[in-house]
Amino acid sequence: MNKFFPVLCLLLLFSFSTLQAQNYSTHKVREGETIESIAKRYHVTPSDIYGLNPDAKKELRINSVLIIPKPKVSNTPKITVVRELEGFKKHRTKKKQTLYGLSQQYNVTIEEIKKHNKFLYAEPLRKGDKLQIPIFKVTEVEEVNELTKTYTVLPKEGKWGIAYKFGITVEELEELNPEMGAVLQEGQILNVPNIGDEEEKVIDERYSYYKVLPKEGFYRLKIKLDLEQEELEALNPILKEGGLKAGMVLKIPYDSLADGLSGLDSKKVNLIDSITDFNTKHIAIMLPFRLNRVDFDSKPDTKKSIEKDPYLNASLDFYSGVLTAIDSLKTLGISLNVDVYDTKKEVSEVKDIIDENDFENIDAVIGPLMPDNFDEVASELRKYNTPVMFISPINSNLKLYENVFQSRPSQDLLKKKIVNFVKADTLVDNIIIISDTKNKKVSNDIKHEFNRAKQIFSRKDKEDVDKYFVSRDDIQEELKPGKNIVFLETQDAGFVSNVTSVLAALIQEENKEEEKEAIDIVLVTTNNNAAFEGDAVDYTHLSDLQFHFATMSRTYNENNNPFVKKYKQIYNITPSSRAVKGFDLTMDVVLRLVSSEDLYMSVTEAPLTEYIENKFAYKKKLFGGYYNDTVYLVKYDDLTIVEVKQ
Structure with a gap:
């Protein structure tokens, strides 16, 4: 036994040191005490004690030692000085006396002297002035902090939010308010820990x-x-x-x-109606203009340089939309400071731009276009927590740092949108997947989503080369009476033409006299690409098949559109899709900045925004930045592409 005594002493010493380090204390239970009385004594809740002493729930034994946590509410008495007016002392001012000197002499404030001698508000103190000096009785009142205070429930506030705000568990909140009910009501009065305002947590x-x-x-x-x-x-x-x-x-x-x-609430927000901050916002535009490669010797040479360089062409297109947005924002009374940088499509140039310019006070960066350039900018500006908007197609190797906003929805989201649309249609009788050899994996992925779907692959020649062709019989034998959903997965325009013409011919109306059942066919794809817009494709067939697909941008009516009208006035041409994207993204970024504390806060304050062609609904990755999680579902209707309302 003796040889273990030093070890026991060390253990007790270690335990005591640990309790002290964690601001815990101990309490030896006396006869007649309860957990409630002990909790009140130490300004904690019974749950606080049970959390560290679970055995106390079963039995509170006399002489047992409880670990008591640090109280959430300070139990140090608050001393309040009370000054009670008892009367006045007359004083005749002598030479060189001042109000400050009199306040020190009689232990009163200058304001208290003026209050009872009102002529001093307008005139200086002079020799011979007759004053009334207030005499106060001073007492000290000791106030002991109460364990709890009252709290008024705010609109849409739940138990978890209030519990988090005051640093307690939901169960502890319920313990303090046994009759609070399952659902809180706005204006309801609750008991909460009496912590200071500065200690209350804010819901971020x-x-x-x-x-x-x-x-x-x-x-x-x-x-x-x-x-x-x-x-x-x-x-x-x-x-x-x-x-x-x-x-x-x-x-x-x-x-x-x-x-x-x-x-997130998916309700669309019009940020123009939410502008609250008219301070100047500072944004930067970074694009690969590559102006160092442009021949400025003559107008034809300059034009030729632009046509030859796809990066300059794309940058100018996008930037024209940015400039139109800046002009529109000015008419809303928004002040902008805009820096424009030519990245030259080189990482080294991007490094020089960041090194040579002040990005610490930039509110947002739009660009660069290239993934490697963007990665450099996003990585370097993390130290300032500066938001950086990525505008190119998602690159699988792109790292979404915490300050990154991926404005372009992913291809996976487009696929998910159309798959969920088909899953939600309870009237579907049959699903068929038609694809070429290159898209066999896509076909198998869709088959995994719809186990009963039938797969049809394009025919091959004797050398096993894909001919991008299916016959009428290949499809007809798989159709059923009722509603048939047909997935078409290909990037070949000839195959699209072949399949759509066959499908359109197989649509069948009900004919009771000939005992024919209706065969309805709806065409869909998880990847709408240029093949569906090829010259060989008959748009009448696409309309007959009610062709559905998900897209990042919607079509819009150019007639009487203020943006299109302004753009044509400036550039004498109809805006391209890239120009519209530049306009929409710039409008969204700036309007989010002037309607929220910053771009990050706008994610929840403006969960969904929409402009000419594009909409934005950002979500945050668990570890990383923000990605646009919304796309359009559209269909062909009478040779026109219209949005499908869901």
Whole structure:
């Protein structure tokens, strides 16, 4: 026994040091005490004590030692000085006396002297002035902080939000308010811990919030949220003090796939009606103009240089839309400071631009166009938390840093949109997937989504070369009476022409006399590309087949469109899709900046915005930046492409 005594002493010393370091204390239970009385004494809740002493729930034994956590509310008495007016003392001013000197002499303030001698508000103090000096009785009142205070529930506020705000669990909030009900009502009065205003946590809309479930530890949270304990503690410092408890609300990086407690409202917002900040905003445009390669000797040479360089052509197209947006924003009273940089499509040039210019106070950067250039900009500007908008097609190797906004929706999102559309159609009787050899994997992926779907592949010649062709019989034998959805997956215009003409001919109306059942065919694709717009494709067939597809941009009516009218006035041509994208993206970025605290906050304050051709609904990756998570579903209707309302 004796040989273990030093070890026991060290253990007790270590335990005591640990408790002291974590601001815990201990309490020896006396006869007649309850958990409630002990909690009140130490300004904590019963749940705080149970969290560290689970055995106390079963039995509170006399002389047992409880670990008491640091109180959320300071129990240090507050001393308030009370001054009560008792009367006045007459004073005749002597030479060189001042109000400051009199205030020090009689222990009153200058304002208190003036208050009872009102002529001093307009005239200076002079020798011989007769004054009334107030005499106060001074007492000190000791106020002991109450454990709780009242709180008024705000609109749309839930239990988890209030619990997080005051650093308690949902169960502890319910414990303080046993009659609060399952759903909170606006204006409802609740009891909450009496912490200072500066200690209340703010709901950061750039994050999601997660309620810890019973028996859920850091290991389970790692599996569910893919967050290490250190990462959770960094976002929630309270974990280092009190550990993980069931019902606790944790701040976590925002992601739609996480089991968060808050979500996005998909309601479209018109940001023009939400402008609140008219301070000058500073944005930067970075594009690969490559002006160093342009021959400016003559107008024909310059024109030839532009036509020969696809990057300059694309940059000028996009930038023309940016300039039109800037002009429109000025008419709204928005002041902009715009820096334009030519990246020359070179990473070294991008590095020089960042090194030689001040980007710390830039509100947002639009561009660059090339993925490697963009990666350099986004990586370098992370230290300033400057938002950078990526405008090119998503590159699989592109790293979405925390300050990155991917404005172009992914191809996977387009595919998901059309697949979900088909899944939601309860009237579908049959699904067929037609594809060429190059798209066999796509066909198999769709087949995985629709197990009963039938697959048809384009025919091959004797050398096993794809001929991009199917016969009427190939398709007809797979059709069924009723509604047939047909996926067509190809990048070959000839194959599109072949399949659409066969399908259009197989549409059949009901004929009771001939005992023919109706065969309705709806054509869809997960990848609408140039093949569907080829010269050989008959648009009448696409209309007859109600061709559906998902797209990043919608068609719009050019007639009486203010943007188109202004663009034509400036450039004498109809705006291209790139020019419209430049206009839409610039309008969205700037309007988000002037209607929210910053671009990050706008993600939840303006969940969905829409302009000429494009719409934006950003979501945040669990680890990384923001991506545009909205696309259009459209169809051919009477030779016109129209949006499908869902």
